[in-house]
Amino acid sequence: MNTVGFMDYLSDSSRMNPLFRRLNNDEYRSREYLTWEEMKILIKAAGERGRHRVRDPALLLLSFRHGLRPGEAATMKWDAVMLERKVIYIKRLKGSQSGNHPMQQDxxxxxxxxxRIYANSYFVFPNERGKSLSVDxxxxxxxxxxxxxGLQIKVHPHMFRHSCGYFLAEQNRSTRDIQSYLGHKQIQNTVRYTAENPRRFEHFDWQWEQPF
Known part of the structure; x- marks a missing residue:
């Protein structure tokens, strides 16, 4: 068997040696989202160090509020932001549906x-040279x-999109509304958020006489 054939053999998931297989994200972490309380701690921490004490917390806040993928945040330009109207145009990637979102005062x-700080940049979240931030x-x-x-969970940027979905589900927003907000073309991508929302079961009545 030549080298290429051997690598093809390894790439077959039914035969792949576990030592070579990359684990799924949910095998590394118990959950793929942050709670709103954790998000607040993270956003506050982002504004407490470094030269970008406005850019970094703003980046995290908007990524959470609007369910942004890292690439969507990195390429966001000022022509998408209407401060007077408190509206922002979210240009989605990966074939998702783009659209206008309302903004909160913060x-x-x-x-x-x-x-005002980055007056000469086209990008909302620029790097040191005024160009767009990279995903890295x-x-x-x-x-x-x-x-x-000091969060007790490993955090990565795509978690903000998931955190947005789970937060909206906890607010009892409909699956259709969450689908539209996140730009999902297929509702199957949205169902995970409402399906894992424990508030669906809060109306269950467990008020029986305790057996112990």
Whole structure:
């Protein structure tokens, strides 16, 4: 068997040696999202160190609030932001549906500061040269914030999108609304958030006489 054939053999998941197989994310972590309380701790930590004490917390806050993928946050430009109207146009990647989202006042305030600080950049979240952040750059920002926050869960940037979905599900938003908000073309991608929401079972009546 030649080298190429051997690698093809290994790539067959039915025969792959476990030592060569990359584990799924859920095998590394017990959950793939952060709670709102954890997000607040992380956002606060992002603003407590380094030169970018406005950019970094704004990046994390908007990524959570609007369910942004790292690439969507990295390429966001100021022409998508309408501060006076408190509206932001979310340009989705991976074939997802783009659309306008409302902004909360804390987002408007942070973005107003950002626009003054990085007045010469087209990008909302620029790097040192005023160009767009890379996905690797965002990962480093998140890693530093997580270390500062001391969270007991390994954090990565794509968790913010999942955190948004689970947060909306806990607010009892409909699956259709969450689908539209996150830009999912297929509702099957959204069902995970409502299916794992424990509040669905809060109406269960366990008020029987305790046997112990």
């Amino acid at each position: 987002e408007v305030d942070l973005l107003g500061q950002l626009k 750059g965002i990962e480093k920002i998140v890693k530093r914030a997580a270390e500062k926050a």
